[in-house]
Amino acid sequence: MLQEKRLETILEQLKENRTARIADLSKKLGVTRETIRKDLYDLEKQGLIKKVHGGAILAKTNLEPTYANRSGSNVREKEAIARRAAQLVEDGEAIYIDLGTTTQLFAKYLDQKKGITVITNALLVALELANHPSCKVILSGGELRSGDLSLSGPVSRKSVEDFFVDKAFIGVGGLALSSGFTDYHVGESEIRRLMMKKAKETYALIDYSKFDVTAFTKVAGIDEIDVVITDAQAPQSIVHQLEENGVEVIVVEIEEA
Template identity: 45%
Template sequence: MLPQDRQREIMKQLLEFRTVKISDLSRDLNVTRETIRKDLYEMEEKGLVRKVHGGAILNKANLETKYTNRKSTNEAEKRSIAKKASEFIEDGDTIYIDYGTTAWFFTREILNKKNLTIITNSLPIANEIIDYSDFEVIIIGGTVRKNEKSLFGPIAYRGIENLYVDKGIFGIGGIDLNAGYTNVHMGESEVSRLMMTHSQKIIVMADYSKFNTITMNKVAAIEDVDILITDVNIDDELLKQLKEMNATVITVEPDKGALNE
């Protein structure tokens, strides 16, 4: 088994059990304890795990709260980011909307648009727009991930093969200058990765809390994204470094008034 395959299996166990023991991993993966220690060291260097005596625990950055609870986390920032992203959508566009809570807020911002064709792998987003007569809604099929209520897997990947959009709207789990854009779930990340290659313009929405965070699965490099929309709470030095990498970054002021709607 290759190191990346072992580490993928270790991450799978961590996502399920939150903790792993070196002795158990050595037995299950049929390698020495020293090999497992090296794997855990590399994973800790990537920010995926935290080593503890005799094993490792999952880095908090890789723990997801339930979808409904995450909507209220940094809600003012998410709403403002979503509103700015909606300004890039024109009547008649064909767009892809990724899963996630910021993407859900984005969907609420485009309800006044006309003649949109919307592709999504998110059941909550599809449910939000399904009754609007000005929208043609295409749901990517696949296996349902219950925590996120998103669709992924071989059926989804095959469905994406012949779908292309004017603009792809994506949320993200983490952003790091070296690791790029990353997400927690392997299947969802693959859907995002494929749809990015099928989008003429890639727009990523991320509040300040997503920066300097690395989750397990790489979705894109910094230079792959056309527009990154975040809020003014982003660290100034990090913003400077992103712009030095020729990233187009738009910052918005969180709209506290939106919370009173």
């Protein structure tokens, strides 16, 4: 396949998913990983993408992939992160669960917890917990965003501002040393920051593809999160910087398929 066609295909995949792995592109396009690395280098020189550990992302900070595309990417990593996060929840706790594909999986793994209370602004998280035999779910009001089915805005903020929780479990769009923890939607990030202040501890659930990425709006500095739960593909340079800033980093193992 000619390079021009490869570059078009790479950009199409990035527009759909925002992220792409070198290994997946190599297999899809039938070329070596070194060829894909050179293609990504050329696209980065044009300002169209940004190379990250093991792959690439789109360069635009305000372009968020759809929930459907996000839910189908890095599933094994997200499942492992979600399972590990669920182990950190104790019976009887009050927790906040953020919107996101990983946090939705996290909610699924809470089925054995007893007497917990969950505050969320994510309809999909609430639905995941709807049949939980021992869980009280408090769903914020607010303006509904299609696709993600999340709630934000003044009504959402007002409905949760008087609650305090033991732990907040959040998802973000990006994590970079220069910009901290970032995301795409301003209103949702406002709710996220509010509940972080109301929590005794904050846990960020972030797979490797979010590292070295800066999204549209800041959520927190790198020293404002207590624990980051991620997978082994996360760049060690950023992991070490997090730890040097007092952040505990839990690296999960991915189960073999």
